[in-house]
Amino acid sequence: MGELFLSQSMTQAIPPITLPPSQHPEQEGEWLKEKLHKWLDEEFLPEAINQKIAERASAIFVRQRMEGENDLGSLVIAIVTEMQSFDFSKSFYGEFAIANAVSDLLLESLGIDKCCGQ
Numbered sequence: 001m002g003e004l005f006l007s008q009s010m011t012q013a014i015p016p017i018t019l020p021p022s023q024h025p026e027q028e029g030e031w032l033k034e035k036l037h038k039w040l041d042e043e044f045l046p047e048a049i050n051q052k053i054a055e056r057a058s059a060i061f062v063r064q065r066m067e068g069e070n071d072l073g074s075l076v077i078a079i080v081t082e083m084q085s086f087d088f089s090k091s092f093y094g095e096f097a098i099a100n101a102v103s104d105l106l107l108e109s110l111g112i113d114k115c116c117g118q
Contacts, residue, residue: 017072019106022065029062035105040093043101049090056086057098076103 022028037054041047060082064075076099083095107113 017107017110017112019065019070019072019075019110021068021070025062025065028065029058031109032061032102032105033058036098036101039101039105044092047091053086053088053091053093053098057083057102061102072103072106075106076100 033054036057037050040050040053057079060079061075064078069075069078079099079102080095083098086095088094
């Protein structure tokens with residue numbers, strides 16, 4: 001009683017997701033800023049702070065991509081870490097929600113199912 005049975009697929013690590021090398025990080029950043037701002041406005045309420053959140057997350061993303069970072073996990077960690085200093089007091093969101101949203105948007109843009117990694 002109380003035993004947990006895991007299938008083989010549940011015990012295998014999720015493979016890392018690598019983005020294609022960035023040819024135009026500024027264009028990627030503009031795309032991300034627009035998509036993230038739209039997501040923020042649609043998820044709860046449109047707020048003025050959403051634009052600043054999207055700008056900050058996009059700037060972190062662009063800098064990471066310009067430095068050659070292509071690993072999605074590393075990009076997400078960088079966004080969480082650097083967004084910790086952002087003042088979220090006027091927002092429903094926090095750094096983890098923003099990093100997860102960025103991850104979901106990037107996965108969607110690559111045609112990867114964010115739920116199941118397929």
